[in-house]
Amino acid sequence: MERHEVEALLTLAEELHFGRTAQRLHVTTGRVSQTIRQLEHRVGVPLFERTSRKVALTPVGKQLVNDIQPAYEQLRAGLARAIEAGKGLDGELRVGFVGAAAAEMLINAEKVFGRRYPGCAVHLKEMHLGDAPERLRSGEIDIMLGCFPLAAIDLVTGPTLLTELWMLAAPASHPLARRSHVSTKDLAGQTFLEAPCGLSFDGTRPGPRAETFQEILTLVSAGKGIFAVGEHAIRFHDRPDIAYVPISNAPKLEWGPVWRATNENARVRGFVEALTGA
Incomplete structure (x- = not known):
């Protein structure tokens, strides 16, 4: 009928x-x-x-x-x-993040969003490096702060909120740790940790796999390999046993909001506006 x-x-x-x-x-x-x-x-x-x-x-x-x-x-x-x-803007919004830098941006956005839309509760959820997109797809979270590019036809990426350099995280005793900068060619032959996200370089040897950022830093400190991290690691993860060296010819790392194409609603749009200061 x-x-x-x-x-x-x-x-x-x-x-x-x-x-x-x-x-x-x-x-x-x-x-x-x-x-x-x-x-x-x-x-x-x-x-x-x-x-x-x-x-x-x-x-x-x-x-x-x-x-x-x-x-x-x-x-x-x-x-x-x-x-x-x-x-509508009442109800709840579940927001995912990975790492301290993302958490800081989301906390500030949550305050702005809360003042604008007091009827909507925001729940922040920390995630592991590799499972964030799938938790987004499953509906466990509504929006997340992630790294670009994120090529997936079912996911929408919002405006870039932060652009930063890629840094090489290496043990303080590593020969590359004493350099003012390195290029991707300098990484050839080095043992590179495996992780669900991050840059990959030609000519590197695969090292142990890590699932969380703290695990990456622990393995780097233990001399199990090196890894590429965002420049924010200097601020949030400054450690005497790890050196951060700029990778001069690597593309810039960009951060921004990501959400499911089928879940774009007023709450998601409102939170993106809070993130961007619109």
């Missing part, structure tokens, strides 16, 4: 009057009558008894209305919730 047929049937069943039904549906009486006749033709039996004095449901019509009504009400309720989620 088409939506206009369902609405005509259920409204006429309630009003039992073609004129009032037409008024409620904002169509002509003739349109209501035509829709009901077409529906009856498809069913094969009358759904309404019509006389000059009254309109009444037939037994088949009453049964059809009883069968359709619950599903139609559920559909309307679901549509109303979707519309409300699209334009």
